[in-house]
Amino acid sequence: MKTFKIGGIHPNDYKLNAEAPAKDLALPKQGIVFVNQHLGAPSKSIVQKGDKVKVGQLLTQNNAFIGSNVHSPYSGTVSKIDMVYDASGYRKEAIFIDVEGDEWLDSIDRSDTICRDIALSGEEIIAKIKEMGIVGLGGACFPTQVKLSVPEGKKAEYLIINAVECEPYLTDDYQLMVNNGEQCFIGVSILKKALNVSKAYIGIEINKPKAIAIFQELAKTFDGIDVEPLKMKYPQGAEKQLIYAITGREVPSGKLPVDVGCVVCNIGTAFAVYEAVQKNKPLFERTVTVTGNTVKEPTNFNVRVGTPISNILDAVGGIPEGVDKIVSGGPMMGKALFTTDTAVVKGMSALLLIDQNESKRSKDVGCIRCSECLKACPMGLQPYLLSALVENENTEQLYHENILDCIECGCCLYSCPAHRPLLDLVRLGKFNTRIWVTQNSNNK
Ligand code: SF4
Ligand code: SF4
16 A cells, blocks of 8 residues: 655544544634734735724735735624734734624625536636635645746646544544535545646545545546555645655655655645635635544534634633643644644634653753664654754754754654654754755855
8 A cells, every 4th residue: 555655653543532423613702813823925914903804804915926814703893903923922013803703705605506517717816815814734834826827937747635633632624525525526626726737636544444435436526636545654734745645756855745746735734725726715614623632522614714722722621630731632742832822813723732751851861872763754864863963053064964854743752762852853953954054055
């Protein structure tokens, strides 16, 4: 069975709430909508205190190529625009909306009708995706229209859809596939049209047999979309690993997927694209998995962007005793929340509650030269060496050892019997190396 070639690990998948359908979370009294929710040029708010807004109305406009709009998830009154902590602890501009009812723009099609005919041209699709604020929902929040605009001189041959959801605990993509399969396939067809490719592959790991069965049936009724069941291995959802698993093509160091003829999008993004193009619906809501061994009833919630985190935690009975950390995302690539006094953003896939035992770190006893981290690294790096170079502040050598290829998957940390803080060190090393590269651009 297909998978990627180098490294990888096999953590327990802990899909605790996989079969529980997502529940709609009640609207909050006040929504907190961050002005910037994408990777790229900063946006500006186009509303002011006192403005009345409807669901779907534009809140920020971003005309930069690598930029993305934000739309109101609520109807109500803008009560203030203020700085507030995001999940990582940075103070960022946010629009506070006092929620009054739930009045949507008439332009959004809220009917259950599913239309497979795609009326827009490729160019019109890309423009619509930008207008509707669609970003990659796999976590990076890269504006989707940029991925679809293949640079001159390069050609996309295949669209690769990441429906792997290889992070332990996460089940929001799975629920989407099981309950909205047809819409996901229409989204994939729209992405294919925008890219002008005739073939798309949807990669799904074999721990999701129900989703594979539904998708294989759907694939019989759509042109040029194949479902690829994949062997379970983390981090198969990473772009380079997924491309190799499905096509056998290797993306060289420093190159992009399109350099080997591939464009990768997440299945959640495909669904958001369906809603944007066929329903004229901007991206202002998503599914968030709330899970962890201490959570009484792990649940997937359909939530509006801007929902306070505390509202979601209240819906699972509050923070259970003994919880030490709340992680935004999965246990491997997620980041611990700086504060719960923040709100859902487009890229938030999960809230993972971790207790004291699970979060406790064992003491670093020093490298024992076992090479487990080397075997685990899916990028073919030498994490033991990188960590030592970071500690010795040898940034130039880090650059030559290709530290910037690191995808921060955490496989090295997971594998190390000496409990070296490899991921922390490698992240620090990448940060320092980026600065070094900027300062020494002629040394490349
Ligand atoms: S975090 Fe980086 S160095 Fe560690 S295994 Fe993943 S890619 Fe390799
Ligand atoms: S896994 Fe840990 S102990 Fe083994 S070589 Fe790597 S850093 Fe050293």
